[in-house]
Amino acid sequence: MSKLPHASAPAPLRRSIATVSISGTLAEKLAAISAAGFTAVEIFENDLLYFEGSPADVRRMAADLGLDIVLYQPFRDFEGVSAERLARNVERVKRKFDVMHELGTDRMLVCSNVSPDTITDDALVAEQLGALAKAAGEAGVVTCYEALAWGRHVRTYRHAWQLVNTVNHPNLTLALDSFHTLSLDDTPDAIAQIPGGRIGFVQIADAPKMQMDVLEWSRHYRCFPGQGDFALADFTAQVVKSGYTGPLSLEIFNDGFRGAPPAATAADGHRSLLLLEALTRDTLEAEHDTAHAAPLYHPPAAPTHTEWQFLEFAVNDTARAQVADWLGKLHFRRAGQHRSKNVTLYQHGSAAIVLNAERDSFADAFFQRHGLSLCASALRVDNAQLALERAAGFGYQPFSGRVGPNERVVPAVQGPDGSLNYFVNEEPGQPTLFEADFVLTDVDGPTEVGPISGIDHVSLSLPAGSFDAWVLFLKSVFGLQASAPVMLPDPYGLVRSRALFSADRGLRMVLNASVDQHTAAAETVRAYHGSGLSHVAFTTADIFRAVTEFEAAGVPLLRVPANYYDDLDARFALRGDFLDALRQHNLLYDRDERGGEFLHAYTETLDQRFFLELVERRGGYDGYGAPNAAVRLASQARQRAQSQK
Amino acid sequence: MSKLPHASAPAPLRRSIATVSISGTLAEKLAAISAAGFTAVEIFENDLLYFEGSPADVRRMAADLGLDIVLYQPFRDFEGVSAERLARNVERVKRKFDVMHELGTDRMLVCSNVSPDTITDDALVAEQLGALAKAAGEAGVVTCYEALAWGRHVRTYRHAWQLVNTVNHPNLTLALDSFHTLSLDDTPDAIAQIPGGRIGFVQIADAPKMQMDVLEWSRHYRCFPGQGDFALADFTAQVVKSGYTGPLSLEIFNDGFRGAPPAATAADGHRSLLLLEALTRDTLEAEHDTAHAAPLYHPPAAPTHTEWQFLEFAVNDTARAQVADWLGKLHFRRAGQHRSKNVTLYQHGSAAIVLNAERDSFADAFFQRHGLSLCASALRVDNAQLALERAAGFGYQPFSGRVGPNERVVPAVQGPDGSLNYFVNEEPGQPTLFEADFVLTDVDGPTEVGPISGIDHVSLSLPAGSFDAWVLFLKSVFGLQASAPVMLPDPYGLVRSRALFSADRGLRMVLNASVDQHTAAAETVRAYHGSGLSHVAFTTADIFRAVTEFEAAGVPLLRVPANYYDDLDARFALRGDFLDALRQHNLLYDRDERGGEFLHAYTETLDQRFFLELVERRGGYDGYGAPNAAVRLASQARQRAQSQK
Numbered sequence A, B: 001m002s003k004l005p006h007a008s009a010p011a012p013l014r015r016s017i018a019t020v021s022i023s024g025t026l027a028e029k030l031a032a033i034s035a036a037g038f039t040a041v042e043i044f045e046n047d048l049l050y051f052e053g054s055p056a057d058v059r060r061m062a063a064d065l066g067l068d069i070v071l072y073q074p075f076r077d078f079e080g081v082s083a084e085r086l087a088r089n090v091e092r093v094k095r096k097f098d099v100m101h102e103l104g105t106d107r108m109l110v111c112s113n114v115s116p117d118t119i120t121d122d123a124l125v126a127e128q129l130g131a132l133a134k135a136a137g138e139a140g141v142v143t144c145y146e147a148l149a150w151g152r153h154v155r156t157y158r159h160a161w162q163l164v165n166t167v168n169h170p171n172l173t174l175a176l177d178s179f180h181t182l183s184l185d186d187t188p189d190a191i192a193q194i195p196g197g198r199i200g201f202v203q204i205a206d207a208p209k210m211q212m213d214v215l216e217w218s219r220h221y222r223c224f225p226g227q228g229d230f231a232l233a234d235f236t237a238q239v240v241k242s243g244y245t246g247p248l249s250l251e252i253f254n255d256g257f258r259g260a261p262p263a264a265t266a267a268d269g270h271r272s273l274l275l276l277e278a279l280t281r282d283t284l285e286a287e288h289d290t291a292h293a294a295p296l297y298h299p300p301a302a303p304t305h306t307e308w309q310f311l312e313f314a315v316n317d318t319a320r321a322q323v324a325d326w327l328g329k330l331h332f333r334r335a336g337q338h339r340s341k342n343v344t345l346y347q348h349g350s351a352a353i354v355l356n357a358e359r360d361s362f363a364d365a366f367f368q369r370h371g372l373s374l375c376a377s378a379l380r381v382d383n384a385q386l387a388l389e390r391a392a393g394f395g396y397q398p399f400s401g402r403v404g405p406n407e408r409v410v411p412a413v414q415g416p417d418g419s420l421n422y423f424v425n426e427e428p429g430q431p432t433l434f435e436a437d438f439v440l441t442d443v444d445g446p447t448e449v450g451p452i453s454g455i456d457h458v459s460l461s462l463p464a465g466s467f468d469a470w471v472l473f474l475k476s477v478f479g480l481q482a483s484a485p486v487m488l489p490d491p492y493g494l495v496r497s498r499a500l501f502s503a504d505r506g507l508r509m510v511l512n513a514s515v516d517q518h519t520a521a522a523e524t525v526r527a528y529h530g531s532g533l534s535h536v537a538f539t540t541a542d543i544f545r546a547v548t549e550f551e552a553a554g555v556p557l558l559r560v561p562a563n564y565y566d567d568l569d570a571r572f573a574l575r576g577d578f579l580d581a582l583r584q585h586n587l588l589y590d591r592d593e594r595g596g597e598f599l600h601a602y603t604e605t606l607d608q609r610f611f612l613e614l615v616e617r618r619g620g621y622d623g624y625g626a627p628n629a630a631v632r633l634a635s636q637a638r639q640r641a642q643s644q645k
Helices: A026-035 A045-049 A055-064 A083-103 A122-139 A157-167 A178-182 A214-221 A232-241 A255-259 A262-286 A317-329 A362-370 A384-393 A433-437 A464-478 A543-553 A562-572 A576-584 A626-643 B026-035 B045-049 B055-064 B083-103 B122-139 B157-167 B178-182 B214-221 B232-241 B255-259 B262-286 B317-329 B362-370 B384-393 B433-437 B464-478 B543-553 B562-572 B576-584 B626-643
Strands: A015-018 A040-044 A068-075 A107-111 A142-146 A172-177 A199-204 A248-250 A307-314 A333-338 A343-348 A351-356 A373-380 A412-414 A420-424 A438-440 A452-462 A486-490 A493-501 A508-514 A534-540 A588-591 A597-602 A610-618 B015-018 B040-044 B068-075 B107-111 B142-146 B172-177 B199-204 B248-250 B307-314 B333-338 B343-348 B351-356 B373-380 B412-414 B420-424 B438-440 B452-462 B486-490 B493-501 B508-514 B534-540 B588-591 B597-602 B610-618
Touching: A015 A068, A015 A262, A026 A045, A026 A055, A026 A262, A040 A045, A045 A068, A045 B562, A055 A068, A055 A083, A068 A083, A068 A142, A083 A107, A083 A122, A083 B562, A107 A199, A122 A142, A122 A157, A122 A172, A142 A157, A142 A199, A157 A172, A172 A178, A178 A199, A178 A232, A199 A232, A232 A262, A248 A262, A255 A464, A255 B493, A262 A464, A307 A362, A307 A420, A307 A452, A317 A343, A317 A351, A317 A543, A333 A433, A351 A373, A351 A452, A362 A373, A373 A452, A373 A534, A384 A412, A384 A420, A384 A464, A433 A438, A452 A464, A452 A610, A464 A493, A464 A508, A486 A626, A493 A626, A493 B255, A534 A543, A543 A597, A543 A610, A562 A576, A562 A588, A562 B045, A562 B083, A588 A626, A597 A626, B015 B068, B015 B262, B026 B045, B026 B055, B026 B262, B040 B045, B045 B068, B055 B068, B055 B083, B068 B083, B068 B142, B083 B107, B083 B122, B107 B199, B122 B142, B122 B157, B122 B172, B142 B157, B142 B199, B157 B172, B172 B178, B178 B199, B178 B232, B199 B232, B232 B262, B248 B262, B255 B464, B262 B464, B307 B362, B307 B420, B307 B452, B317 B343, B317 B351, B317 B543, B333 B433, B351 B373, B351 B452, B362 B373, B373 B452, B373 B534, B384 B412, B384 B420, B384 B464, B433 B438, B452 B464, B452 B610, B464 B493, B464 B508, B486 B626, B493 B626, B534 B543, B543 B597, B543 B610, B562 B576, B562 B588, B588 B626, B597 B626
Parallel strands: A015 A040, A015 A248, A040 A068, A068 A107, A107 A142, A142 A172, A172 A199, A199 A248, A307 A351, A373 A420, A452 A508, A534 A610, B015 B040, B015 B248, B040 B068, B068 B107, B107 B142, B142 B172, B172 B199, B199 B248, B307 B351, B373 B420, B452 B508, B534 B610
Antiparallel strands: A307 A373, A333 A343, A333 A438, A343 A351, A412 A420, A452 A534, A486 A493, A493 A508, A588 A597, A597 A610, B307 B373, B333 B343, B333 B438, B343 B351, B412 B420, B452 B534, B486 B493, B493 B508, B588 B597, B597 B610
């Protein structure tokens, strides 16, 4: 019998992560990495140095967890040195080869020299890399030479490859790291030309675009693929096209990850690799390169259209009365009562709000923890089962709650804060979700009862540590795109804000997190209200009509200082009557470069953290009025200060 | 009667701060600024925009608090524009002049244009600044033109001054900002040549040296004078030599300050200006320029020599028994019992430790809040009264505690965490502090009872938000110098660390703070032990003897992983027997560039947060073994993990 693998079933790439990417002791790190689904790991030297036990102990610990140690790293400043220094470096590297044998790994990362006295002579460097290769060959290990973006002489993968190719020795290969290439605005398009077998190792890291020293940027701000700004699917497609079949390995230096619980970080790392593979597959398939796409992760497709069926808030009786009062004044109608639970449905246009006051329920637990808050979202998608399978494939936990008689079973997954995301698709001829679960009060009545047409966006206030977990959740489960993050000044600290949206804008989410330590500590997010508060923005086609009606009905709108309008006038030179109308109704205004306009108003705040927004978009305006956020935050701070007097 | 001021009593410079420097609503900011001792304030435009009230209301509010509004800022992108744009800008600035009249201020900051389409023609720019000056003259206000470090055309004060000098109009003056000059590594030495009357405003900001985009650096990382790395006394000396007599005004954009309580931030700002004035005075007096030095703040001199008389720990009975047991094993002798309180004195060499278990005392309150911790330090200085006056002059709170019969009254001030700092000087012929306060058990007995000779340094674990407050405290009260900050990797998050020391090294303090939000939140500093723990380091002249004796006595030393010594060998190529001795005794090792050596060992941890260190310095080593901190932190994390199993 032949033992050759079947040609039509290419082996998937191995998913790996460097121990430096997550927090904890080495034992804690390896346990978290294994639990997240990785099968391979890079051992970062310092993690070994701090470990009280031998390299062989580490090998056994990893093996017991089903992890292969695929790399030992880093070895620094080997090449471009004097003959005397070279001799010492060869002795030094041989000791590390001994460690590698004990560890049971055959691959070492060697970084290009960063020393100011590096000799910048390619012929000499190649000769010395040859000495490295020879020593590696004698020890039976493979060295992988990596160009650091801040290397003294060798900074690009092209240069490193030219040297490796010159040496032409099986025990010296090229190592790639997406950060080192993309941080220099270098293009990855020459990677596909390198023989895949000559690439010894591939590290993947994303990062937000920043104008700063590249070494500091690399050491503190790397993040998982999909959380930053690099075009990693393009990079990875080049790698796959080269014929490389080794591991894709995350190497993330991130100050936040260093302090976060290792299990959650490792889980996000694993799903970020799955998402990267899926996007790389899309890139290759768009080029009709199905052969190279084959080994990459293939999730069920993301929904082509997503919109909110309803938003469900966790309330107690007091909060329910308050929110119901506001919804009434906003001309929502009470549309139904849940068949078995203490849950009420309100509708206005296509916007539906569910208030869940059921005791001892999921919502109740949420209310105990977070107060009045968004505990669930129901999302109308083209294929709910497919959406669930996609989410589960990315490692998000499917959820089944208590279901009463006549209620529909709705698939759901939990978001990073434990909130539920239901996937709903209505089948022709079947009762709708609302019909199935609720006793509807006025089945055939109009839902177009006022100036609100639907939900524009939902804004979440998050602990800073979960911000990037949410970005990954929304990108992977719903296929959303992310805008560039912005910083908003609250009177009590900066707020990081980022919008995510579907291609057709059916779903828009805004994530906010206080970056300051006083306001951001999870314990204080509720007690201290300096952070961006959770809110829901409703769409209207005529905001002047809407605010007039709602003010008459008694909805308290947030007051905007007169000084704001003086400045608005200086900035935009608005028509006098238009400016007067804005001022009169406490409306905020923004205009984009193409003339699109955004008019919006906020309610005052309920329960010290929750408010509503009305928005009118004109002429294709696609933002969220970020320039006005500081005015809103300052007005809310003043409102709180007054209410506390 | 003449109203001219007396020639020999020059008016002090006014101390001012920009509202953007601290957190809160405008009303909160002004109240904090006034309470801190400032008499002048810059109104940052956004603070006015967000204020619900007229500019006249702000004027009244400031006046009621004794604050003059000395500047309105900023006005942007006025000059180097098309004729059409210029006309709009003149209209725009006139509206702001109206606001200034209402505010009751006559001075406006105008920043150099940052727009990519700025016209880079000095003649045109001067002509347009002339139009600005003319409009300002008509409105009766003075514009102050500032070169932003990231201006499109005008980036240096020399360039800005050349333009202002060309225009030569009394309503156009030069504005200086230390950040914009020093961030570009520009020298301030041409400032003294500018006529002081032509400098309209001076802003002061410090910052840590960073390799990053200067705009981002300026917007997020500025700090108070003395907290960063800029040579601000040199800068300010140039300003004073120019003959400038206007305000010195802090303009600090700092993410941390934006989230910190405004009163404490403003108080630190005020004392940072006092310290800057004192250092500027020193600089001028060193040049024998007493005339220019005269108006600057003149504090009592810092102590020329400072050393610890004793360290006092807050304990309960359990912690006292534990610490006393350790001190005994470290060959400290029980030297006395306090005359009236439940307080015990231990001595070894010149190191003295006081354990305070008195109920309902200051120490008890400290123990309730912080657990086993350093609640007081007694510092031997040349003149205690002078030291107290200096500290009080910088705005630190003098403290008087309960004093029993026969006890000496010892002056003290409170540090940023509320801990006490006693100033002690022993007068010839008078009983010593120990004799006065304690019943000494063996008055004439030897204190040289073992290998410890004294205290090398004290390390404090701080909430991140108080780190820079401590830097200012130690610099201003004791005249300490600060080393560059370093980042130490703990398994559960990065730790920021900075050493401060007196010129003769009689006093060495190390400040540590976790930078990660998980570990740094004030609530979790005790519960979560990832941060650098508080410890005291004792000096020995023979660490091998010391650890041998102490191990024999049963002191538990922190175990160091064997892998550490393998790496140490690869790094330093140590003698085999020396390396073996280090390994055998769990000693850590470092060597500086000049061959100075540092040998040190740690005890295990008491109360999950407190430990002791033994250090031997050889050959003038002046650091703290920072390269070994990660090994120590990892070993401590492992020790905790094991103790929790």
